[in-house]
Amino acid sequence: MLGKTANGLFWMYRYLERAENTSRLIETGQRMALTRLGSSEAEWKSILQTAGVWHGFEATGEELTKESAIDWLLRSKQNPSSVLMSIEGARQNARLVRTALTLETWEATNACYMKAKELLARKVSERDLPATMGVIRQRTALVRGATHGTMMRNDIYNFARIGTFLERADNTARILDVKYYVLLPSVMSVGSSIDNVQWETILRSVSARGGFRMTYGNQYDPIDIAHFLILDGRMPRSLAFCIRKMRDNLSYLNATYGEVPESSRKIADLEEQYLSRDISAVFDQGLHDYLQAVLSRMSDIGAQIEKDYRFYE
Numbered sequence: 001m002l003g004k005t006a007n008g009l010f011w012m013y014r015y016l017e018r019a020e021n022t023s024r025l026i027e028t029g030q031r032m033a034l035t036r037l038g039s040s041e042a043e044w045k046s047i048l049q050t051a052g053v054w055h056g057f058e059a060t061g062e063e064l065t066k067e068s069a070i071d072w073l074l075r076s077k078q079n080p081s082s083v084l085m086s087i088e089g090a091r092q093n094a095r096l097v098r099t100a101l102t103l104e105t106w107e108a109t110n111a112c113y114m115k116a117k118e119l120l121a122r123k124v125s126e127r128d129l130p131a132t133m134g135v136i137r138q139r140t141a142l143v144r145g146a147t148h149g150t151m152m153r154n155d156i157y158n159f160a161r162i163g164t165f166l167e168r169a170d171n172t173a174r175i176l177d178v179k180y181y182v183l184l185p186s187v188m189s190v191g192s193s194i195d196n197v198q199w200e201t202i203l204r205s206v207s208a209r210g211g212f213r214m215t216y217g218n219q220y221d222p223i224d225i226a227h228f229l230i231l232d233g234r235m236p237r238s239l240a241f242c243i244r245k246m247r248d249n250l251s252y253l254n255a256t257y258g259e260v261p262e263s264s265r266k267i268a269d270l271e272e273q274y275l276s277r278d279i280s281a282v283f284d285q286g287l288h289d290y291l292q293a294v295l296s297r298m299s300d301i302g303a304q305i306e307k308d309y310r311f312y313e
Contacts, residue, residue, distance in 0.1 A: 024171070029047040041066075112142065165245045
């Protein structure tokens with residue numbers, strides 16, 4: 001496969017996953033703000049920092065409010081990671097690799113873009129925000145469903161899945177980090193009703209509340225939640241699940257191309273060093289420090305995949 005085709009597939013699916021994840025992050029911020037008394041500007045700054053877009057927002061000189069933060073995350077054309085721009089980026093990459101996609105996958109991607117463009121043509125009111133987020137998640141899910149249901153399990157599919165799971169793992173780590181390191185009001189709140197509501201919000205934001213309750217019951221213990229979202233390989237948005245899927249898809253590429261590139265070795269190293277320990281060791285290191293280290297490793301792996309498969313040649 002040409003490097004530019006692999007690049008287009010990888011980024012098409014990263015952008016689709018990013019759009020869905022950013023919508024989840026907006027919902028997380030909104031739900032958490034409801035547990036606070038008084039101003040929520042600090043929380044929205046934290047959400048922007050988590051999404052990696054705070055400096056871009058700050059450069060605009062616009063006053064930070066809930067409304068301005070949501071609009072920046074949702075539909076700003078100045079923010080390349082906004083939901084609208086992510087979906088547009090996915091469609092642009094889909095057009096570049098049109099011949100590698102099935103008709104159903106292309107049509108679902110195009111329809112996702114058209115619907116997002118319609119919904120986000122103007123500022124979204126707070127009343128309409130939940131419904132808008134729901135439609136965006138449904139549309140990105142339709143692309144994912146078309147991919148699963150119609151595309152051959154070949155190198156095209158593998159690059160698509162690697163992009164998806166790299167972006168998803170990044171998002172889960174960031175959302176966990178927001179809760180534990182930034183958004184918790186104070187040490188005094190640990191174990192309180194506010195803390196429990198926020199942990200439940202985290203589970204909802206990654207569609208993990210039902211699975212968690214099935215596994216652990218109705219008690220929201222932070223250590224159990226962290227274990228579920230980091231180390232439980234059955235949970236499709238956990239770090240362990242996403243990294244394992246990346247490793248599997250890279251191994252399929254290795255079999256196809258007859259070589260084991262550096263990115264595969266880095267994935268194996270990440271699993272050995274960070275995903276083979278138990279959750280008590282994670283908390284002993286410090287959850288924030290652990291998540292930041294994992295995020296750094298995943299960023300490095302993404303860059304290495306681009307080198308290994310010559311994305312820009």
